[in-house]
Amino acid sequence: MNSFFDTIFTSDFVFSTIRVTTPILFAALGALISNKAGSPNIGLEGIMLMSALGGVVFSAYTGSAFIGLLGAVLVGLISASILAYFTLKLKTDVILGGIAINFFADGGTIFLLYYLTGDKGTSSSLPSKVLPNIDLPIIQNIPVLGDIISGHNILTYVAIILIIGVWYLLNKTATGLRIKSVGENEDAAKSVGVNIMKVRYLAMALSGVFAGLGGAFLSMGYVSWFSRGMSAGRGWIALAAEAMGRGTVLGTTLSSILFGAADALSNTLQLLGIPSELISIIPYLATVIGLLIYAINNTKKRKLKE
Template sequence: MIDNIIHAAIVMTTPLLLAAIGGLVNRVGGLVNIGLDAMMLAGALAGLIVASQSGSWLAALIAAGLIGALIGLMMSLTVTRLEANEIIVGLGFNVAIAGLVRFFLKSAYGSSGTLNLPDVARLPHFDIPVIADIPILGALVSGHDPLTWAAWLMVPATAWFLARTRTGLRLRAAGAGPQAARALGLNPLTLRDASTVFAGFMAGLAGAYLSIGVVGIFNEGITAGRGFIALAAFYFGRNRPWPTALCALLFGLFDAFQIRLQGRGVPAELVQTLPYVMVILVLTVMALAVRRKRAKGT
């Protein structure tokens, strides 16, 4: 049983981690991306359609990432060039994309919310010989798909990028002090746009993971607010990749628990709130810790 829970936790962590890493880079660049859920939703739909028509899961991931990146670019330009409020723009994109997806499903497929296509190319899973038979360790590292491995490899890669590369340092400068960055000859708006495109690409991959990696179909509620949980993850991690990854893993674990509890006869309406209740509790504890630290400082 413990192996099943661990394996399910890793699976449910993957989309959260992908979106959270993208949102973290975007936040470091100076933009709080409230539209991650919309990018995930569009990526999930695009990924399923391309996986069905092309028979290639790789093509599906690329398509999902690109549609997410496009939405990210449009959102970023609205904020950086038109100077719109980033929170309002993000919420607006969430509502608009959800409406467009619903309209597309009805007009193109005659569906009222769920899309089940034939011959969908699912993400492959790889078992590691010998290790797969070891309790706990096998569940942690074996039987997973390439996108899960890529998500976890992105954690040290992002930490290195932000701390060791010239572009990463410029991105941090643009987010921390746009005027000072501009005085140094940098273009903070372009850097912010690039970070939002990256966040959209990662969120698109996260959405595709849900549709072709987990369930094999598309539903209007497939993201289930996971874009907002990813937002909480990088806030809890304070824009640091490793704490963000651990927070995503924690939320993924609770997500796996609620799925397991549904199978034990506990009312689904109640247990489905577990991950979101934990988000509220974690953010509350973090806020109290920050307040206590400030109080000691004074």
């Protein structure tokens, strides 16, 4: 047990938590925006996966990590817009539409990967680029703190900035107010002349961009290749994080970090010789427990109100 705590209370573990929280946080912020507009994006998992491949492909064929990132974001934007077209315009059930996007991503990424590389597992034969890690000047020299918050991938810092960005968008801008008004009371928003469709499209598109950033981090930061199914449930975990965060930016961020820590824990425990099959379930178990605690609390509160 000693060695267990030795691994948890280290700057390495905190660093690793921040690192693995990044993709979950991106997706959870995306989920937050689309949920605020009342059009949940259930396709985040699949969109992240497609963007992860998009980043690898674009960067490999252009030789530029930056264009790869743009490509990943573009893939996220387009696939979320397609999903939005189906759910908003054709009134496809939100959940079924999301499920369909995820199936599409599962098969489509393998299909394209095989078509481009002749391999169904990973993109290791593609010369894809990675986004740089950044050493923060001055801070990197501070003991412990420097080890923890310096040297992360650039997208991790982007994610941190976007926490504030999303808060600002939702609370301080006209667009944010419109998004919230559409989600909270559709009819009231309509009566004051808000174009509901447009706002929801925008919110879905934004959530796609966020999932795109998360996907880019997976294949161009976390690791330097694409592998099948690499989003590994993070999109679903992000949905759980958003729910547990009770629709607030701070809450969503904190619950993302919680799930990130569970993920980091499973990475660390692997080193202690516990069977990897059992360790692999930790993030999923944490998500189920988290969701249940949230749901139970919610039910209690509702009952108190009644």
